[in-house]
Amino acid sequence: MIKAMITCFVAFSLLSAGFAQRSDDQYRKPLKEVLTALEKRYGITIKYQEEQVKDKWLNYATWRFRADVDETLKNVLAPLDLKVNKEGDKKYKLKEYEYYRWEVKDGWDYLDQLASQYHDQASWEKRKAAIRPELFQALKLSPLPEAPSSKPILTKKRTFDGYSVQNFALEIMPGLYINGSIYRPAKAKKKNALVLSPDGHWGDHRYRKDAQIRCAMTAKMGAVAVSYDLFAWGESLLQFESTDHRKSLALTVQTLGAIRILDFVLASGDIDPERVAICGGSGGGSHAVLMTALDDRITLSIPVVSLSSYFYGGCPCESGLPIHASAGGTNNVELAAMAAPRPQLVISDGRDWTAHMPEHDFGYLQTIYGYYGKQANVANVHLPADGHDFGYSKRQPVYEFLAQHFKLDTKGLRSEAGEYDESGCTVERKEALYTFGTNGEKLPAHAVRGYENLEKLFQN
Structure with a gap:
């Protein structure tokens, strides 16, 4: 009797002290076994x-099972930051x-919830005024660095x-460069339209054939086109590792780079400030939306295969900082609305997250x-039938x-059927689009190298 009482007392004491269950008491199983x-x-x-x-394990695995298979899969996989896509029956x-x-x-x-906060121009302008400064704060660009x-x-x-x-290179902070190329019309005017041309995460980025063609055609039509590198892509790889692109400051650097490019090109004196556009695809489309929301100098916006109320951008260069927490929460479509009443063209397709654009957003x-x-400006x-690309149909x-x-002047660039003839555009090898030389030998000696040194720029 006494022995039994002691045993019960010890057990009670351990439980009262919050004694943790051992791992085997938590029905811990390897994920592979759970999937089977x-x-x-x-x-x-x-x-x-x-x-x-x-090396992935799950506690209380079978306790997460329910009658519905889809609910069960969510219960099982969510704690491990995993999910499943359905690819057919079962x-x-x-x-x-x-x-x-x-x-x-x-x-x-x-998006409907966000829209309930405003109902006319005045209330919408109030909402915009609340969002914009918080975007700059989230981007670590408030105030803008000198x-x-x-x-x-x-x-x-x-x-x-x-x-x-x-080609050009701009020093946007001490030792930090953004590189790109400027496409100018052969018969430039005193005041030309400007089109900033960021691009997405497709292979070879701005060096791709379709990216070069788009900028060349824009110039042939009479506008100055400026194509520039993503952070830790292209010549930015002379300063950083490719893995640095998937770190949060990618969003900051790309935004600051575009602001500095605007400063540089507009200061040349040959740009019409009433005709300043930005056009980008995929991640470049997200960049175009954000830049238009931030900078009133942009008078026209074209996000391509990017915009959606249910997709926030799959790369840290789009969503790696809390920009979408601005003013109590926002999303990319509300940010795109900040372009109003400036002209905006949204291009969407049927095979990515823009597939439902006409239905709601x-x-x-x-x-x-x-x-x-x-309303006619959007x-x-x-x-x-299209997919996620920047092909001719876009x-x-x-x-x-x-x-x-x-x-702009399209004379001589279109057939009688209205098709654009892009055959007169020259596609250069990517090395020809470098500013710092084939092997980076012209990179200034004081250039910042490494992500840890980039972080120091934003700590001062």
């Missing part, structure tokens, strides 16, 4: 790579959980059919533009929108 159990119980197939499940594929991608209806509902006094580094111009190309944009009586070209409406609003 799921397949057997629900008659499904889950595809995965071995490295996705290696077929699933394991993926990393995407915090930046919501269910379609969730995105729509949130611009270096150094002059832009420029290469010799290369002349082609109807346009020229000149575009109607929201039309409402905001309607507050200014400028347009959507939706290509349901470039054509870009050319048309720029020509319409900036009064």
Whole structure:
């Protein structure tokens, strides 16, 4: 009796002291074993790579099982930052959980909630005034860092059919450079339209054939086009590792770089300040939306295959800082609405997160533009059979929108059927678009190198 009482007292004391359960008391199982159990119980197939499940364990695994297979999969995988995509009847594929991608209806509902805060131009302007300063704060650009006094580094111009190309490097903070190329019309005017041309995460970025063609055609139509590198891509790799692109300051550097480029090009005196556009695809589209929300010097915006109320941008260079927490919370479509009443063309397709643009998000944009009586200034070209690229089917409406609003000259560039002839554009090898030489030998000696040194610039 006494022995039993002692045993009970000890057990009670351990529980009262918050004695933690041992790992084997938590029904801890390897994830691979749990996936096998799921397949057997629900008659499904889950595809995965071995490295996705290696060394991953789950506590109370079977306690998370429910009657509904989809609910069960969420319960099991969410604690491990994993999810599945459905690929057919009872077929699933394991993926990393995407915090930046919501269910379609969730995105729509949130946009509706945001829209309930304003109902006319005055209330919308009040909302914009609350969002913008918090964007700058989230970007670590409030106040803007002082611009270096150094002059832009420029290469010799290369002349082609109807346009020229000149590479540049701008020092945007001490030792921090952004590089790109300027495409100018052969017959430049005293005041030319300007198109900033950031790009997304497609291979070879701004050196790609379609990226060069788009800038060359823009110049042939009579506008100055400026193409520039993503952070830790292109010549930025002379200063940083490619893995640094997926760190939060990528968003800050790319935004500051675009602001400095605008400063530089507008100071040249040959740009019409009433005709300043930004046009980018994918991550470059997210960049275009953000820049237009931040900078009133941009008078026209074209985000391509990027804009969605249920997608926040899958790279830290789009969503790696809390810009979407600004003014109590926002999303990319509300940020795009900050362009109003400035002309804006949204190009969407049927095979990515822009697939539902005409069904909900575009109607929201039309409402905001309607507050200014400028509903005709916002347009959507939706290509349901297209995928996530910047092919000719996307470039054509870009050319048309720029020509319409900036009064550019397309004479000699279009067939009788209205198709644009891009054959007169020269696609250069990527080394020709470098400013610092083929092997980076011209990079200034004081250039910042390494992400840890970049962080120090923002700590001062």
